[in-house]
Each structure stands twice: as C-alpha cells, then as structure tokens.
Amino acid sequence: MIRLPFSIDINAPKEKVWYSLWDDENYESWVSAFCEGSYAISDWNQGSKIYFLDQNGSGMNSKIAINKPFETMLFHHLGELKEYTELPETEITKAWSGAEERYDLKENNGITTVLVTIDLVEKYLDYFNDAFPKALEKLKTIAESKPKTITVKTTLDTSLEDVWSKFTQPEHIINWNFASNDWHCPKAENHLEIGKNFTFTMASKDGEMNFDFVGTYQEIIPMKKLVYQIADGRKVTVKFDVMDNQIILTENFEPENIHSVELQRSGWQSILDNFKKYTEQ
Structure with a gap:
C-alpha cells in the first residue's frame, strides 16, 4: 500500500x-x-x-x-x-x-x-x-462559483413504504412541513403525477404571515425519487435510499437569491428534522 x-x-x-x-x-x-x-x-x-x-x-x-x-x-x-x-x-x-x-x-x-x-x-x-x-x-x-444546489439529509428507522407515504400524503404532510414551532402547515394538496402540482400552505401560528409553496412534478419513481420544479423555476430532487435497514432521505435544491445559503440550508434541514420526528414517533 x-x-x-x-x-x-x-x-x-x-x-x-x-x-x-x-x-x-x-x-x-x-x-x-x-x-x-x-x-x-x-x-x-x-x-x-x-x-x-x-x-x-x-x-x-x-x-x-x-x-x-x-x-x-x-x-x-x-x-x-x-x-x-x-x-x-x-x-x-x-x-x-x-x-x-x-x-x-x-x-x-x-x-x-x-x-x-x-x-x-x-x-x-x-x-x-x-x-x-x-x-x-x-x-x-x-x-469558487455561486452554489448551484444545496443538499440536506435525514436518516429514518422505519420502512421505505412508511417514509414514502408520510412524505407524499397530504394528511401526513400537514403534521411536519414547517421549519419551526411558531409555523405550521394548515393545508396540503398533492397530485402525485408527472405534470401535476402540489400546494402546501405555510403559515405563522399568530396569523400574521402565510404563503403557498407550489411545485410541479417532473419525474416520479415510486419509493425512489421525486423531481419537481418550484413555482419560481427552481428544481428540487428528492431521493429515497435504503442502507442497512434504514432510509436515507436526501433533498437537493437550487437556492434562491434572497436569503443566505446558510439560512436556506438550515430551514430545509429543520423541515426534514421535523419529518424524521413525526415519522419515527
């Protein structure tokens, strides 16, 4: 050697x-x-x-x-x-x-x-x-270039079927799709077909702020991969990998130009952390 x-x-x-x-x-x-x-x-x-x-x-x-x-x-x-x-x-x-x-x-x-x-x-x-x-x-x-994508991950001790269901079904999405405890997701619609849209309503619990997070599916491989385009044109890829009876859930997303890369990474990671907590409870 x-x-x-x-x-x-x-x-x-x-x-x-x-x-x-x-x-x-x-x-x-x-x-x-x-x-x-x-x-x-x-x-x-x-x-x-x-x-x-x-x-x-x-x-x-x-x-x-x-x-x-x-x-x-x-x-x-x-x-x-x-x-x-x-x-x-x-x-x-x-x-x-x-x-x-x-x-x-x-x-x-x-x-x-x-x-x-x-x-x-x-x-x-x-x-x-x-x-x-x-x-x-x-x-x-x-x-030395502007970041093209940001990666966030979480590992889940449950079945792939359970992860897929809780990541894609509206009745589950409303329970985890927010970055902090002072926000929530009061409404979720998800049409899981290529060319169809999802709409997740994100709102502060005090009622002062809310917005719809909207995307269009470009690729769907059940229990393996999702690719969608956000309404502002940015691309997101979600991967579901299995290793040693654990699920590794990975999101790669194109950053926007308003908030810092660090803040965006932290926010998306916090949502994944919420997803892990909800899925494993």
Whole structure:
C-alpha cells in the first residue's frame, strides 16, 4: 500500500469548500474526473457506512471514521461492491481493506487549502496521479462559483413504504412541513403525477404571515425519487435510499437569491428534522 498526498488552494472559505466537497451534486461533479456517473450513498455522519458507486452499482464499501465539519473527513475502505451488494472477501478486497482516504481543510485569509492523503494499491498509482489533480481542479471551480444546489439529509428507522407515504400524503404532510414551532402547515394538496402540482400552505401560528409553496412534478419513481420544479423555476430532487435497514432521505435544491445559503440550508434541514420526528414517533 502506498500513501499519496494531493493538495490545492481555493479562494473560498472552508465552509463553502466543505459543502463543495460533500453536497451530493457537487460531489458527483468533482469525482466525475475518476469515473463519469460516480456517486455516494450515505447519511455522511461519523461512524456511518458509505457506498462509493459507479452507474452500475459497483464500487467500494467504506466507513466514515471522522467527520469533523469544515475540518476533516476520513474514510476507511472496507471492501468491494457489485450491483449494490457487499462482496465476500477476495484478494482485491484484502488489498484495499484498511486503506484510508483523508481530507483536511485549513483556511488562511480567505484561502482554503485542501490536503488529501490516500492509500493506494501500487498498480493504481499512475491513474490516481493523473486523475486526482483533475478532480481537485473541478472542486476548485465549484467552490469558487455561486452554489448551484444545496443538499440536506435525514436518516429514518422505519420502512421505505412508511417514509414514502408520510412524505407524499397530504394528511401526513400537514403534521411536519414547517421549519419551526411558531409555523405550521394548515393545508396540503398533492397530485402525485408527472405534470401535476402540489400546494402546501405555510403559515405563522399568530396569523400574521402565510404563503403557498407550489411545485410541479417532473419525474416520479415510486419509493425512489421525486423531481419537481418550484413555482419560481427552481428544481428540487428528492431521493429515497435504503442502507442497512434504514432510509436515507436526501433533498437537493437550487437556492434562491434572497436569503443566505446558510439560512436556506438550515430551514430545509429543520423541515426534514421535523419529518424524521413525526415519522419515527
């Protein structure tokens, strides 16, 4: 096993670089330098499992050993995946087992240095020496640009059928679709067909503010994926993944230009947290 270092300086704060690394669509963009269509399935919490996959469901089964936000991410690679299934130990998995992949971020005067150290089997040395600098250049472009999408996630200890029902049925939506306890969702309509709309009424409990959140469905794969366009033109993708008898629910949404990215991320995450609380009660 050989350990290789890579680094790049990025003209962006470490928080923005961190989300450029790990938000779903950002991650898929920069790792395309290794394999087009690559992606990951995980809740990204420390101690959790993570699958690094290609379009055919092959890749690596790994563990998130450290997730220290805005500072360090460390993966321990455990084994091989084929068709989304963990394979028994082979000579290949033995060679990779225990390999580490570490990302450290250090910011100085608005410039963030990303230092990557990876353990490699020797025969892949030339490939990664060529591909990793290209991947980091893609990361730099992402981090130094305006965010295209924001990712929020939650993990649920229940069945996929239960998650799908409570996420899509109006009688459930009214019980969780708000970001704070001083707001509520008094009315929800959802026509779950491509080209049809949903309308969720969001209102402050004191009656002073309310608005309708309206979207049109563009893609529906039952219990797997929803894609819709908000009335203001922004796109939202919702994914339902299963790992180790848990459901990982992920929302990727295009930010608007009025509120800060941090406030939007916090608000959407709070709604997902409410959904988790309601679904698991």
